[in-house]
Amino acid sequence: xxxxxxxxIHPSAEVEDGAYVGAGTRVWQLAHIRASAYIGSACNIGMGxxxxxxxxxxxxxxxxxxxxxxxxxQIADGVFIGPQVCFTNDLYPRAITIDGQLKSAADWxxxxxxxxxxxxIGAGAVIxxxxxIGEFALVGAGSVVTNDVAAHxxxxxxxxxxxxxxxxxxxxLDDWHEDNGQIRGFCPSCxxxxxxxxxxxx
Numbered sequence: 001x002x003x004x005x006x007x008x009i010h011p012s013a014e015v016e017d018g019a020y021v022g023a024g025t026r027v028w029q030l031a032h033i034r035a036s037a038y039i040g041s042a043c044n045i046g047m048g049x050x051x052x053x054x055x056x057x058x059x060x061x062x063x064x065x066x067x068x069x070x071x072x073x074q075i076a077d078g079v080f081i082g083p084q085v086c087f088t089n090d091l092y093p094r095a096i097t098i099d100g101q102l103k104s105a106a107d108w109x110x111x112x113x114x115x116x117x118x119x120x121i122g123a124g125a126v127i128x129x130x131x132x133i134g135e136f137a138l139v140g141a142g143s144v145v146t147n148d149v150a151a152h153x154x155x156x157x158x159x160x161x162x163x164x165x166x167x168x169x170x171x172x173l174d175d176w177h178e179d180n181g182q183i184r185g186f187c188p189s190c191x192x193x194x195x196x197x198x199x200x201x202x
Contacts, residue, residue, distance in 0.1 A: 082141065
């Protein structure tokens with residue numbers, strides 16, 4: 001559904017019938033948004049971004065150039081997705097069925113992937129389907145995420161491994177420690193103490 005005058009869609013972008021784009025969202029050149037995709041308010045969808053059918057994106061989300069979000073991906077509010085990030089959606093992909101015929105959409109079995117509030121994913125990261133990336137987590141550029149990422153965790157590498165915890169401002173925490181299911185540490189950027197639950201789903 002498009003009709004709000006505050007929505008900006010570049011003439012070269014394709015937004016299929018049945019897609020929903022929220023008020024104040026901007027869709028840039030060559031982006032492709034499939035039918036039944038949902039994009040919330042005040043988002044920025046960069047050049048060449050592909051958003052598949054059934055993908056759900058909250059509000060105040062930035063999806064940078066040429067990111068690819070396939071069926072099964074659910075993005076909460078306030079998430080940053082860097083350029084050329086790729087979300088997969090099948091752990092056992094094949095182009096053909098076991099009898100050698102080309103697979104159709106009905107043969108595909110996508111797995112859900114969740115990115116929680118405020119999380120950030122760096123440029124060129126690959127997110128293997130079926131994982132949850134917790135609130136305010138930070139995935140380093142070029143990482144390959146194969147397991148859940150805890151809230152506020154910093155992960156890097158292939159496969160992505162835990163490197164520490166970050167503040168809501170994304171800077172690494174100094175002197176963090178666990179205390180009764182809570183992570184507590186000091187942010188040298190904000191100059192304040194931070195505390196949050198360890199649970200990945202928080």
